[in-house]
Amino acid sequence: MHPEPAQPRSGHLESGEVAAYLDGALSPSERTRVEAHLADCDACRMEVIDVGRLVRARPSPRRWYLPVAAVAAAAAAILLLIPRPEQDTLEPPDYREPVITTTVAPVAIAPRGAIRTAGRLIWSSAPHADRYQVAVFDSTGRVLWETQTSDTATLLPSSLRFQPGASYHWKVKAQTSWNRWVSSDLVEFSIGRPRP
Amino acid sequence: MLHTARALGRDHDATMDAYAYLLEHLHGDDFRRLRGYVADGRTKFTTWLVVVARRLCLDHLRQRYGRPQESESPDRAAHAARRRLVDLLAEELDVSGVADPTAEGNPEAQLRAKELSRALAGVLAGFEPRDRLLLKLRFEDGLPASDIGQVMGFATQFHVYRRLNAVLGQVRAAMRGRGVQDSEP
16 A cells, blocks of 8 residues: 555645745745744655755756757747737746756855955856856845956955955856856855954 | 656666656546645645655655665764754854764763753744744755745845844854853853
């Protein structure tokens, strides 16, 4: 006999609750109850993390899709050329996932976390990247400084003053082809207060 | 669904087996599981289907390979507890002075880490569920701010960082209230 995975498991969230939480479809009281459960239940939290990643993930393209895509494109073109008696005003449903990309993003290496001083920004190289654009933000998201370089490190200008204890962020974007950029994750750092 | 099976499968054959199992069970009993979806206009069908597909795939893996080894759990828990301690209190603690509680031969450091951990658990128990979830996702599960933002519905990564900083400030204040000022509890 098979277990019932789509049914509520004892003591765990139902599949509908997990989906509704990720879709932001719960009422405030339901959300609080679900979050209280997630904070204490490793299994449900892992499920929410996994499903969130799977929903956002973009499957890589396959070569055998190409003939199918070509036939579909031809069929779509024919359908578009045939005049229709009345225009359909309904919005098309959102069946498709976002555009596929397999480009490797640069990784922001330093600074990260609490540091003594921030003199330079260092990141890993991205394949085929010929230019990098780096930006430093304050905790409100305001751009404090940005520049472009072909190197994988850059010095911060001395005019850029960081307040001890305040939180700052930075990220780097790599240009991998014409008008195509791939960005690192946003990284936080702060300048530690000097110890007495 | 194939993507879900692929994410959980160990290799191509396992993926395709899980995918076949998934299709068979979704089709079974006149699509009973699919008919269980409540189209109330709030939850997307695709999100719900991924949850169901993942649960079916995990069932298949458990039936085929058994449950994951439980022997790894204590190590993981100890590692998570240590990481939580070090990360949450990084600014107040001399990190190099916090010994690995799993290390042998240093009972004083083990005791200190245990007391800190106990004080921290007491502090966190009084926090809002949303803030406790935020801290767990960040420090125990190690999720980047972008993932946390998407899971918990924050508008941007900046909002995640801002809320994290606010909550960590509350944690530090509460720890100080319990007499934890530095690495010495």
